[in-house]
Amino acid sequence: MWEVIIVGGGPAGLSAALILGRCRRDVLLCDSGKPRNGKARWLHGFLTRDGISPAEFRRHAHEQLAAYPNVRTVEGEAVDARCLDGGFEVTFADGQTHATRMLLLATGVKEELPAIEGIDAIYGRSAFHCPYCDGWEQRDQPLAIFGRGRDGFRFALELSAWSNDLVLCTDGPSELSGEQLQRLSEAHIPVSEKPIERLESTDGQLERVVFVGGETLACNALFFKSVFSPGSDLATRLGCNLVEPGVVPTGAYETTNIPGLYVAGDASREVQLTIVAAAEGAKAAFAIHSALLKAEVPKKRSG
Numbered sequence: 215m216w217e218v219i220i221v222g223g224g225p226a227g228l229s230a231a232l233i234l235g236r237c238r239r240d241v242l243l244c245d246s247g248k249p250r251n252g253k254a255r256w257l258h259g260f261l262t263r264d265g266i267s268p269a270e271f272r273r274h275a276h277e278q279l280a281a282y283p284n285v286r287t288v289e290g291e292a293v294d295a296r297c298l299d300g301g302f303e304v305t306f307a308d309g310q311t312h313a314t315r316m317l318l319l320a321t322g323v324k325e326e327l328p329a330i331e332g333i334d335a336i337y338g339r340s341a342f343h344c345p346y347c348d349g350w351e352q353r354d355q356p357l358a359i360f361g362r363g364r365d366g367f368r369f370a371l372e373l374s375a376w377s378n379d380l381v382l383c384t385d386g387p388s389e390l391s392g393e394q395l396q397r398l399s400e401a402h403i404p405v406s407e408k409p410i411e412r413l414e415s416t417d418g419q420l421e422r423v424v425f426v427g428g429e430t431l432a433c434n435a436l437f438f439k440s441v442f443s444p445g446s447d448l449a450t451r452l453g454c455n456l457v458e459p460g461v462v463p464t465g466a467y468e469t470t471n472i473p474g475l476y477v478a479g480d481a482s483r484e485v486q487l488t489i490v491a492a493a494e495g496a497k498a499a500f501a502i503h504s505a506l507l508k509a510e511v512p513k514k515r516s517g
């Protein structure tokens with residue numbers, strides 16, 4: 215039986231594996247290789263790693279984990295999990311099952327892109343959901359914001375911290391109140407209700423929004439409000455109830471309502487940044503190690 219299985223090898227899972235490895239825990243880390251930021255060229259806002267590519271970030275993490283032979287990493291998807299007496303059993307896509315005393319889910323979330331023709335070609339390059347991640351590079355540029363109603367309203371005002379050249383594109387009726395329209399007008403953010411036909415780009419760089427009827431809006435990037443779903447259903451299978459917008463509510467140390475089950479990274483809290491995911495992974499590792507210590511007779515270590 216493993217001491218810990220970590221499902222998900224993004225920043226949260228990798229960070230937890232590092233701390234648990236250093237605690238001499240026997241850890242199995244499994245990852246299906248579909249990171250949320252897989253389409254992004256650069257990762258921003260991670261102190262000492264600002265501007266690194268996500269692939270390079272992961273490579274460094276795996277290189278460092280390799281120094282801990284008690285951490286085994288495997289590629290593959292965990293497709294099921296169930297509670298056992300004193301632990302969990304995790305089933306992998308290849309049919310193998312592994313038992314563990316503690317289970318950490320760091321399975322992230324899956325982005326759902328707006329249904330606009332042309333967005334796939336620019337997602338992560340000039341179509342973004344997170345101004346904290348990508349706003350700086352777009353500062354003072356002409357930006358289109360995609361959204362409507364309260365979300366679109368709030369997002370447009372938020373983006374005004376990065377650029378004064380904004381158009382809120384609602385792709386049909388804006389669903390904005392008179393008060394919201396007034397507030398946007400005071401902030402010099404025009405609203406376009408014209409239905410969007412497509413986004414035109416070259417090599418991932420957005421050039422214009424094309425509206426039905428042929429009118430265009432030249433812009434450097436499109437920001438849209440993130441809509442996502444859980445990266446896996448393992449937490450709900452094990453008995454966690456999700457809270458809006460589809461994340462697991464966790465305690466201070468990434469604990470859940472199921473003893474021995476922890477959830478860290480984007481799959482848990484609201485702030486969805488890489489450095490926060492890594493910190494949550496570290497906190498979960500701390501709690502897991504402490505819980506294991508409480509339950510065990512100290513091992514005699516050799517070497």
Ligand SMILES: Cc1cc2nc3c(=O)[nH]c(=O)nc-3n(C[C@H](O)[C@H](O)[C@H](O)COP(=O)(O)OP(=O)(O)OC[C@H]3O[C@@H](n4cnc5c(N)ncnc54)[C@H](O)[C@@H]3O)c2cc1C
Binds near residue numbers: 224250291480
């Ligand atoms: C386009 C884009 C750009 C971004 N840019 C930035 C940025 O510049 N700065 C920043 O701080 N944040 C950025 N983010 C957010 C950042 O990607 C996330 O906050 C971070 O990746 C969360 O880490 P995580 O470990 O929780 O999840 P993830 O990184 O998504 O990792 C989850 C991992 O779990 C695996 N997994 C899921 N289910 C299973 C399963 N059942 N079995 C096995 N493995 C499984 C997945 O394959 C994946 O590898 C960006 C996000 C996007 C979408």
